[in-house]
Amino acid sequence: MSALLEVDQLEVNFGGRVSAVRGASVTVERGETHCLVGESGCGKSVTALAVMNLLARGARRSAKRLAFEGQDLTGLSDSGMAHLRGNAMAMIFQEPMTSLNPAYTVGSQMTEVLRRHKKTTQRAATDRAADLLARVGITAPGLRLGQFPHQLSGGLRQRVMIAMALMCDPKLLIADEPTTALDVTVQAQILRLLAGLQRDLGLGMLLITHDLGIVARVAHRVSVMYAGEVVESAPTAELFANPKHPYTRGLLRCVPVPGKIKRDEPLGSIPGTVPRIGPGFEGCAFRDRCDFADVTCAHAIPRHAASVAHDFLCRLPA
Ligand SMILES: Nc1ncnc2c1ncn2[C@@H]1O[C@H](COP(=O)(O)OP(=O)(O)OP(=O)(O)O)[C@@H](O)[C@H]1O
Ligand code: SF4
Ligand SMILES: [Mg+2]
Numbered sequence: 001m002s003a004l005l006e007v008d009q010l011e012v013n014f015g016g017r018v019s020a021v022r023g024a025s026v027t028v029e030r031g032e033t034h035c036l037v038g039e040s041g042c043g044k045s046v047t048a049l050a051v052m053n054l055l056a057r058g059a060r061r062s063a064k065r066l067a068f069e070g071q072d073l074t075g076l077s078d079s080g081m082a083h084l085r086g087n088a089m090a091m092i093f094q095e096p097m098t099s100l101n102p103a104y105t106v107g108s109q110m111t112e113v114l115r116r117h118k119k120t121t122q123r124a125a126t127d128r129a130a131d132l133l134a135r136v137g138i139t140a141p142g143l144r145l146g147q148f149p150h151q152l153s154g155g156l157r158q159r160v161m162i163a164m165a166l167m168c169d170p171k172l173l174i175a176d177e178p179t180t181a182l183d184v185t186v187q188a189q190i191l192r193l194l195a196g197l198q199r200d201l202g203l204g205m206l207l208i209t210h211d212l213g214i215v216a217r218v219a220h221r222v223s224v225m226y227a228g229e230v231v232e233s234a235p236t237a238e239l240f241a242n243p244k245h246p247y248t249r250g251l252l253r254c255v256p257v258p259g260k261i262k263r264d265e266p267l268g269s270i271p272g273t274v275p276r277i278g279p280g281f282e283g284c285a286f287r288d289r290c291d292f293a294d295v296t297c298a299h300a301i302p303r304h305a306a307s308v309a310h311d312f313l314c315r316l317p318a
Helices: 044-052 080-083 106-117 120-137 141-145 154-166 184-201 212-218 236-241 244-254
Strands: 005-014 019-029 033-037 059-062 065-068 088-092 171-175 204-208 223-226 229-235 303-307 312-314
Touching: 005 044, 019 044, 019 204, 033 044, 033 212, 044 059, 044 088, 044 171, 044 204, 044 229, 088 154, 106 120, 106 141, 106 154, 120 141, 120 154, 154 171, 154 184, 171 184, 184 204, 184 212, 212 236, 223 236, 223 244, 229 236, 236 244
Parallel strands: 019 229, 033 204, 033 223, 088 171, 171 204
Antiparallel strands: 005 019, 005 059, 005 065, 223 229, 229 312, 303 312
16 A cells, blocks of 8 residues: 655755755655654755645745655646645644634634535534544533634644644644644643544644654654755654764764653754755755765765665765
């Protein structure tokens, strides 16, 4: 059976000047949580938006393969893609107000999603919305359905967003930093909720997060992005136990065991910043910050396999 989501050699350019994503490959299997990590500006959000075909105007997307359940997404019409979005594949953003409309009640927005995609009565849609609000831990769902987004706290809005994303029973959920706008205790609750839903509903999830504690706890696989490339990808335990790429090692600060990472443990900081890469760039984009860089790092870099399921992009041997 094909993977739930296959992204092979994705490229995204903005106006021919910024190569935001450069040959990135990411696969999400059914029922798997795949975490995407990397510093700010590495191309994580652009990758997620490219999958959903929600890139800003002027962006150019291409891929060797971009497929959902074996169905090619690059050849899909706008209406075909709109049908998939919010239906079989749904996305949760960092700031729920980007997706919630302040002018409509929670109930009308949630039922609208379902009625757009599935044949159903208003009554059944309202019942499902109330069930899902309860499922995401919202008390008095009937009351909340009649409220407007501004009447809810940030944490409640994010729960509503999650419930809304689940309205059509998606198989894939893409969550882009779903908790960074929230305070720390609420962040932990929301992430626990997402992890529980993923398990119970068997969702495939592409989760973008800076929180290594979360990665260690919920991810089955981790891909590390740097300057638009996936520089390392491995099953979670293997990545933490045996990081290969110097950038990954910097991010993890060589933390050896997932169980030893505390909640809210951020990515490690590495001196310097992520370069902005334009077309025609050659060699390793990390070379200005890498302790192991030598002249060969300015040329094409091989991708090595550290094991069957673990690969990395660096001249250093596996
Ligand atoms: N609309 C746009 N026009 C031009 N460049 C863009 C646009 N959107 C993103 N970029 C550029 O693409 C690169 C990747 O951005 P992206 O938002 O994917 O980073 P990110 O990894 O999600 O970072 P963060 O952790 O801060 O969310 C950055 O250099 C960014 O400036
Ligand atoms: S290719 Fe060279 S510069 Fe890049 S991470 Fe490996 S050793 Fe460092
Ligand atoms: Mg982002």
